[in-house]
Amino acid sequence: MKLFAACSIWLLLLSSFVQANVVWDKEINEFKTSYSLEQSNNLYHQASNQINDTAGRLSANYKLLKLFEGFGISFPVTLSQKSYLEQSQLNAFAYSVSPNIHFFISDKTSVDVMFNKSKSEVLPGQEGAEFVDSDTSLIVLNTDSANLNLNLGRDHNSQFLDMSISYNQNTQKVKDAQLNTHETVGLSSTYGHRISEDTYLLANAKMSQSKRSLSTTDLKELGFGFKTSIGGSHKLNLIAGLYKRKGDEQSDGHFWIASDIWHISEQNQINISTSQRSQISLSNDTLTQLNTDYQLNWSYKLSKTHLLTLALKKNKQIFEQTFRKYNKELISVSWVWKLIDDMTLRSNVQYINTTDSKTTLNNSEHRQIKIDEININIEVAYKW
Numbered sequence: 001m002k003l004f005a006a007c008s009i010w011l012l013l014l015s016s017f018v019q020a021n022v023v024w025d026k027e028i029n030e031f032k033t034s035y036s037l038e039q040s041n042n043l044y045h046q047a048s049n050q051i052n053d054t055a056g057r058l059s060a061n062y063k064l065l066k067l068f069e070g071f072g073i074s075f076p077v078t079l080s081q082k083s084y085l086e087q088s089q090l091n092a093f094a095y096s097v098s099p100n101i102h103f104f105i106s107d108k109t110s111v112d113v114m115f116n117k118s119k120s121e122v123l124p125g126q127e128g129a130e131f132v133d134s135d136t137s138l139i140v141l142n143t144d145s146a147n148l149n150l151n152l153g154r155d156h157n158s159q160f161l162d163m164s165i166s167y168n169q170n171t172q173k174v175k176d177a178q179l180n181t182h183e184t185v186g187l188s189s190t191y192g193h194r195i196s197e198d199t200y201l202l203a204n205a206k207m208s209q210s211k212r213s214l215s216t217t218d219l220k221e222l223g224f225g226f227k228t229s230i231g232g233s234h235k236l237n238l239i240a241g242l243y244k245r246k247g248d249e250q251s252d253g254h255f256w257i258a259s260d261i262w263h264i265s266e267q268n269q270i271n272i273s274t275s276q277r278s279q280i281s282l283s284n285d286t287l288t289q290l291n292t293d294y295q296l297n298w299s300y301k302l303s304k305t306h307l308l309t310l311a312l313k314k315n316k317q318i319f320e321q322t323f324r325k326y327n328k329e330l331i332s333v334s335w336v337w338k339l340i341d342d343m344t345l346r347s348n349v350q351y352i353n354t355t356d357s358k359t360t361l362n363n364s365e366h367r368q369i370k371i372d373e374i375n376i377n378i379e380v381a382y383k384w
Contacts, residue, residue, distance in 0.1 A: 022065070022074045022100055022102065024065075024067070024072045024102050024104075026065075026067075027065055027066055027067055028063055028064065028065035029063075029064055029065075030062070030063045030064075030383060030384070031060070031061070031062050031063075031383070031384040032060070032061045032062075032063075032381060032382065032383045032384065033058075033059065033060050033061075033381070033382055033384070034057075034058075034059045034061075034379050034380060034381035034382070035056065035057070035058050035059075035379070035380055036056070036057045036059075036346075036377055036378060036379035036380070037054060037055075037056055037057075037377070037378050037379075038054065038055045038056075038057060038082075038375065038376070038377045039052070039053075039054045039375065039376040039377075040052060040053065040055075040373065040374070040375050041373065041374045041375075042371065042372065042373040042374075043087065043090075043123065044123060044124070044125070045123065045124060045125025045126070045354075045371055045373065046371065047369050047370060047371050051087075053084050053085060053086050053087050053090075054084070054085050055082050055083060055084045055085070055090075056082070056083050056085075057080055057081070057082045057083075058080065058081050058083075059078070059079065059080040059081075060078070060079045060080075061076070061077070061078050061079075062075075062076065062077045062078075063075075063076045064076070070103065070104055071101060071102060071103045071104060072101075072102045072104070073099070073100070073101055073102075074098075074099070074100040074101075074102070075097075075098075075099050075100075076096075076097075076098050077095070077096070077097050078094075078095060078096045078097075079093075079094070079095050080093070080094045080095075081093055082094075090123065090138060092120070092121035092122070092138060093119075093121060094118070094119060094120035094121065095118065095119055096116065096117070096118035096119075097115075097116070097117050097118070098114070098115065098116045098117075098118075099114070099115050100112060100113070100114045100115075101113045101114075107154075108152065108153050108154055108157065109150075109151065109152055109153075110150075110151045111148070111149065111150050111151070112147070112148070112149040112151070113146075113147075113148055114145075114146070114147040114148075114149070115145065115146050115147075116143065116144070116145045116146075117143070117144050118141075118142070118143045119140065119141065119142050119143075120140075120141050121138040121139070121140055121141075122138065122139050122141060123138065123139065124137075124139060125354070125371070128141045128172075128282070129141065129172065129282075130282070130283075130326065130328075130354075131281075131282055131283035131284075131285070131326070132172070132174075132179065135174075137174050137175060138174070139172055139173070139174050139179070140171075140172070140173040140174065141170070141171070141172060142169075142170070142171040142173070143168070143169070143170050143171075144168075144169045145166065145167060145168040145169070146166070146167045147164060147165070147166045147167075148164065148165045148166075149162065149163070149164045150162070150163045150164075153192075157194065158193070158194050159191070159192060159193045159194060160190075160191075160192045160200075161189065161190070161191050161192075162189065162190040163188070163189040163190075164186075164187070164188045164189070165186070165187055166184075166185070166186045166187075166188070167183070167184070167185050167186075168183065168184045168186075169181070169182070169183040169184075170182055170183075170282070172282065179284075180212070180282055180283075180284060181212065181213075182210055182211065182212035182280050182282075183210065183211055183212075184208055184209070184210040184211075184280060185208065185209050185210075186206065186207070186208035186209075187206070187207050187208070188205065188206040188207075189205055190202060190203070190204055191203040192227070196228075198228055198229040199226060199227070199228040199229075200226060200227050200228070201224070201225075201226050202224065202225045202226055202227060202239055203223075203224055204221070204222070204223040204224065204225065204239045204241060205220075205221060205222050205223070206219070206220070206221040207219065207220045207221070210280040210288075212280065212287065215247065215287050216247060217245060217246065217247025217280065217287055217288055218245070218246045218247065219243060219244070219245050219246075219278060220243065220244045221241060221242070221243045221255055222241050222242060222243075223239045223240050223241020223242070223255065223256075224239065224240070224241060225237070225238040225239035225240060225257075226238060232263075233262060233263045233264070234260055234261070234262050234263075235260070235261040236259070236260045237257070237258065237259045237260075238256070238257070238258045239256065239257045239258075240254065240255070240256040240257075240258075241254065241255060241256075242254055242255070243255050243277075243278055245278050245288060245320070247287055247288065249320070249321060251278075251288075251320055253278060253290065254276070255275075255276050255277050255278065256274070256275060256276050257275045257277075258273065258274050258275070259271070259272065259273040259274075260272045260273075266301070267300055267301040267302075268298075268299075268300055268301075269298070269299050270296065270297070270298050270299075271295075271296070271297040271298075272295070272296050272297075273293070273294075273295045274292075274293060274294045274295070275291075275292070275293050276290065276291065276292040276293075277290075277291055278290050278291075278320070279291050281319065283319065283324075285319055285321075285322050285324055286319035286320060286321040286322050286324070287320070287321055288320045288321065289317050289318060289319050289320055290317070290318045290320060291315065291316070291317050292315070292316040292317075292318075293313070293314070293315050293316075294313070294314045294315075295311070295312070295313045295314075296311070296312045296313075297309065297310070297311045297312075298310045298311075304338070305337060305338040305339075306335070306336070306337055306338075307335070307336040308333075308334070308335055309332075309333070309334040309335075309336070310332070310333055310334075311330070311331070311332040311333075311334070312330070312331055312332075313328075313329070313330040313332075314327070314328070314329050314330075315327070315328045315329075322358075323358065323359040324356075324357065324358040324359075325355075325356075325357050325358075326354070326355070326356050326357075327354065327355045328352065328353070328354045328355075329352070329353045329354075330350065330351070330352050330353075331350070331351045332348060332349070332350045332351075333348070333349050334346065334347065334348040335347050335348075342382055342383040342384070343380070343381070343382045343383075344380075344381050345378075345379070345380055346377075346378070346379045346380075346381065347376075347377065347378045347379075348375075348376070348377040348378075348379075349374070349375075349376055349377075350374070350375040350376075350377070351372075351373070351374055352372070352373045352374075352375070353370070353371070353372050353373075354370070354371045354373075355368065355369070355370050355371075356368070356369045356371075357369075
């Protein structure tokens, strides 16, 4: 494959500065169960003739982390069953298993081997099935992935290098018929060089090859940036650069990944993030799409037992092989109440607005569909 012809060059740089989210400092053996009631006023994501219903979701989460001499094992498992009061044909099951083996090679070197297998059942219009034609049938989403990560160096050292090889396969099915499947093989690396006590310069590179049916597309990214702490209250990360996409059509553009965690006080925190990436698409209208995300999360700790959160999100997707745009905006307000040490009550109100617009090649026809949805969720969770 052409993907690996230039490995020796690209391994010196990075694709992303996101690392495994497991902290390997203590053993964990935790089981959590939850039950939630979810109300939607637009179950089938329709512009008109909206149908509402209430569903109950029973979930179980098990997290195991064991440490041994020279390595550790993390084994999280999630199961959930969703049942509707009236639309029983939409009852859905989901699971996710994500084992991770972490090797402590030395004080400054570690290797992670990670796998994930998950399945979920969603309605057209929901995340993962945004571009499936509106229907009353459940869409089955299957994901299989494997990652090998090598981490050389640590933060607070003069330099570090993170490298990753990944494989990912996503499949959409409905009633035993396959709608869409694609797979991606990727190679990425990040190099960081410390220039002050709390500031690193970053170099970022990525190359990947994706395949869907008989179509293949290659992606190369090269970017630079930094991560720093400002005044002890900000944690700022930024990488920006250029990408080149080659497939059915060749396209160039720019990408970025940026985030800022602002600790205003012990009670107040704001997280701001944005990104733009060229990705393989789940729509059969196009092979690839340009995704642009903006997100703001504000959390306020009312007391030791109460937490209030506000989230604002905007996602723009532009199809790179046709004249189609898909925009999604979300406003969410959450309140978490810690009833006792191991039991919490969470309530959430969410407003979602989506706009799907498409124009023909000669501009003779323009179609635009706007859909609004309000979701209300109340959940009780207990950690054993």
